[in-house]
Amino acid sequence: MMTSPQKFHGWLAHDPSAATGNLKWESFTPRPFQSTDIDIKITHCGICGSDIHTLRSGWGPTHYPVCVGHEIVGHIVRLGDSPTSTSRFRVGDRVGVGAQVSSCLRVDCEECSSGREQHCGKGFVGTYNGKYPDGSWSYGGYADFVRVPAHFAVKIPEQLKSVDAAPMMCGGITVYAPLKDNGAGPGKKVGIVGLGGLGHFGVLFAKALRCDKVVVISRSRNKAKDASELGADDFIATNEDEKWERTHSKSLDLIISTVSSPDMPLSGYMRLLRTNGQFIQVGAPEDKLPAIAAFALIGKGCKIGGSQIGSPKQIEEMLQFAADSRIKPWVQQRSMSEANQSVVDMEDGKARYRYVLSNEDTRDQARL
Structure with a gap:
């Protein structure tokens, strides 16, 4: 007993x-x-x-x-x-x-x-x-x-x-919830900011949800090979790719930001969003996020939001989805x-x- x-x-x-x-x-x-x-x-x-x-x-x-x-x-x-x-x-x-x-x-x-x-x-x-x-x-x-x-x-x-x-x-549900809640799936192009514990789950789940395109966004290219092996279709290195905001402008429907540093090019991320695109923050920095001009949101009708873990019911849903999709x-x-x-x-x-x-x-x- x-x-x-x-x-x-x-x-x-x-x-x-x-x-x-x-x-x-x-x-x-x-x-x-x-x-x-x-x-x-x-x-x-x-x-x-x-x-x-x-x-x-x-x-x-x-x-x-x-x-x-x-x-x-x-x-x-x-x-x-x-x-x-x-x-x-x-x-x-x-x-x-x-x-x-x-x-x-x-x-x-x-x-x-x-x-x-x-x-x-x-x-x-x-x-x-x-x-x-x-x-x-x-x-x-x-x-x-x-x-x-x-x-x-x-x-x-x-x-x-x-x-x-x-x-x-925690790591899995933190990205699964905002992907599901914000329409990730066929017909959607998704960006994942940061390739760490959360970000790698973001790539795995976005691909399993059959998003049209999954892009990893990071400061450097030192994890580009890992991103590709996880299933990412493209990689943006914000500290290395010249004029990345212009090159990839209006290319994503949804961005999930997993980073926990407030030092992020938030205005640049907004340029990547298509009309009515959404930027969802799940990483929790110990300081405030950068300021952003109102027209970065108004011009394309973009939204900035956040997401916090998930309910027990949604965690159960995620686990079964991971099992059925053979996510590793x-x-x-x-x-x-x-x-x-x-x-x-x-x-x-x-x-x-x-x-x-x-x-x-x-x-x-x-x-x-």
């Missing part, structure tokens, strides 16, 4: 130095178990750029100690008895958890009642560094176990390996014991294109 311990263990950050490889493997006490909760024995957890921002308090003061990680896959070892929340699961089920673990779920909440829990303004709780209504704090997936409300866990399709599904829980992300699996070095390497841009931490006692299981 599977069960979970009273105390969990994980890589805890105590101050911003954790972002430079100063995480400590320690025990912590998860929030009190509720009837709507499940405990998951973690097998895999992807490393996301959000982890780094949080470790160093880049988006604002972090509540330390914190255990980051919100691309979690594992098996249920404890199940609450709420008939409305946990009945769809069984102990032993393989499930995933993304960047959100709670919202108000009230019927009078416009977002929650319409399946947009990720935009709930009353009760959004992140998978880590989030405060539940009872005052307890959420702990993430650089750990052996995680405790979350069952509503925000999703089953992993049998066809997907855990190591591949883990980075989809580029991941590098590392032992959970290598978390510190992996965080440093991630910050240094060495990932090609997502690090996934694996708990050592599960690395040799064939199905994982």
